Amino acid sequence: MNKKPARKATSVRSKALVVPPVESGFDEIVELIRIARQQAVRAVYAELIGLYWRIGDHLHRKIESEGWGKDCSTKLEH
DSSP states (O other): OOOOOOOOOOOHHHHHTOOOOOOSSOHHHHHHHHHHHHHHHHHHHHHHHHHHHHHHHHHHHHHHHHOTTHHHHHHHHO
């Protein structure tokens, strides 16, 4: 059985925000692109954090109203 070697994990963040140096007078354009990329990344992270809060709130309400997890806690105590 021939196994393929595992891929090495790469950092998405470093690739997404890297802009090569430009010496042709387009520095302002490159800076605008860099700023827009940073804002996009921040927007994505903000949305994900909001999602995680909503999931946590949903789970909390289910635990409180429907007793989710009560059977597990009694098993762990004994």
